[in-house]
Amino acid sequence: MSETASGQPCAPSWHTTAATTSSPSVVEPASTPLPTPTADWCIEAAQAALRQAPSNQARRERNDGGYPEEDGLVFASSAELVIYQILKELQHESPSQNTLAVLPLPGTKLRDSGVRTPDFVVIGNGRATVIEVDGRTHYGTTRRADDHTRDRHWERCGVQTIRISSEHTANPATLKDLLREDITRRLWPRAT
Numbered sequence: 001m002s003e004t005a006s007g008q009p010c011a012p013s014w015h016t017t018a019a020t021t022s023s024p025s026v027v028e029p030a031s032t033p034l035p036t037p038t039a040d041w042c043i044e045a046a047q048a049a050l051r052q053a054p055s056n057q058a059r060r061e062r063n064d065g066g067y068p069e070e071d072g073l074v075f076a077s078s079a080e081l082v083i084y085q086i087l088k089e090l091q092h093e094s095p096s097q098n099t100l101a102v103l104p105l106p107g108t109k110l111r112d113s114g115v116r117t118p119d120f121v122v123i124g125n126g127r128a129t130v131i132e133v134d135g136r137t138h139y140g141t142t143r144r145a146d147d148h149t150r151d152r153h154w155e156r157c158g159v160q161t162i163r164i165s166s167e168h169t170a171n172p173a174t175l176k177d178l179l180r181e182d183i184t185r186r187l188w189p190r191a192t
Helices: 041-051 078-094 141-156 166-170 172-187
Strands: 016-018 023-028 101-104 108-110 114-118 120-124 127-134 160-165
Touching: 016 160, 023 078, 078 101, 078 120, 078 141, 078 166, 078 172, 114 120, 127 141, 127 166, 127 172, 160 166, 166 172
Parallel strands: 127 160
Antiparallel strands: 016 023, 101 120, 108 114, 120 127
């Protein structure tokens, strides 16, 4: 039997269930008992947390040492990491009534296009916007057409896409101002 913080004994919670055998009832614990903590439980928990690989719903990227990571999340490129850091700053600077939720690389099922993984979905004020970070591979004719089709699928859901060239991440201060303006316009439009 364990003790409460005040030193009082605390008995486990028990309940009785009807048995299918000849005995009238079976007594069993209502829940699985908690393990007894060791003296160095805090160190063990910290070590276990360090052993866990960062994860989010990123279907493309896994933390095998080849992708940037922060806050236990994996990113497809260093440009995406810069955007994430800027979005965190914008979250921190926003008044509480304009809170942003940032979802990096969420797996998303769109009606006619299968499962997609946008670089970011940003939610606020009951609205959402997608942010795509476009590297060099996005400028070919075929890829540009694919991007346009993906944007059209999002528009059908009522969600606009913000496209950012990866080269713009070289100047985070300017990019932060542009993102603040774009996100504010999409998530907190002025009443007309």
